[in-house]
Amino acid sequence: MKVLDLQCEHGHPFEAWFASEQAFQEQSQNGMLQCPMCGSPSVVKKLSAPRLNLSGARQDSAPEPSDSNAQAASLASAWLALSQRLVANTQDVGERFAEEARKMHYGEIEERAIRGKTTLNEAQALQDEGIAVLPIALPEHLNKPLH
Numbered sequence: 736m737k738v739l740d741l742q743c744e745h746g747h748p749f750e751a752w753f754a755s756e757q758a759f760q761e762q763s764q765n766g767m768l769q770c771p772m773c774g775s776p777s778v779v780k781k782l783s784a785p786r787l788n789l790s791g792a793r794q795d796s797a798p799e800p801s802d803s804n805a806q807a808a809s810l811a812s813a814w815l816a817l818s819q820r821l822v823a824n825t826q827d828v829g830e831r832f833a834e835e836a837r838k839m840h841y842g843e844i845e846e847r848a849i850r851g852k853t854t855l856n857e858a859q860a861l862q863d864e865g866i867a868v869l870p871i872a873l874p875e876h877l878n879k880p881l882h
């Protein structure tokens with residue numbers, strides 16, 4: 736069923752239920768529709784934005800594209816905030832990451848939070864030695880060393 740906002744030639748607004756858009760068109764063309772206020776058979780569909788949106792939402796259960804965009808944007812900003820905190824609280828050791836992580840693990844230097852670059856193989860090797868490594872992709876502009 737479809738509820739349509741209709742309007743007669745005198746501008747009287749009213750609602751009517753139809754099995755389909757097609758049913759409305761047929762009844763309208765056959766003069767079976769009448770304005771309940773003045774009885775005029777000249778009835779047209781009134782354009783009603785909220786009503787159109789509602790019927791669209793009912794027919795289509797897939798999320799609106801704008802919703803997923805908003806979700807992606809809020810995810811991206813949460814990710815950026817997390818990355819900024821991480822950068823602020825770790826020291827960038829760059830290519831020496833694996834070496835520094837090992838030294839800390841074996842007590843050669845004091846423990847501290849570091850970040851840096853390492854290869855997948857190296858990260859795997861560190862983990863095999865019991866060194867916790869968190870693989871993380873930082874936004875490029877945050878990962879530049881400070882001068």
Ligand SMILES: [Zn+2]
Nearest residue numbers: 743747770773
């Ligand atoms: Zn009317």
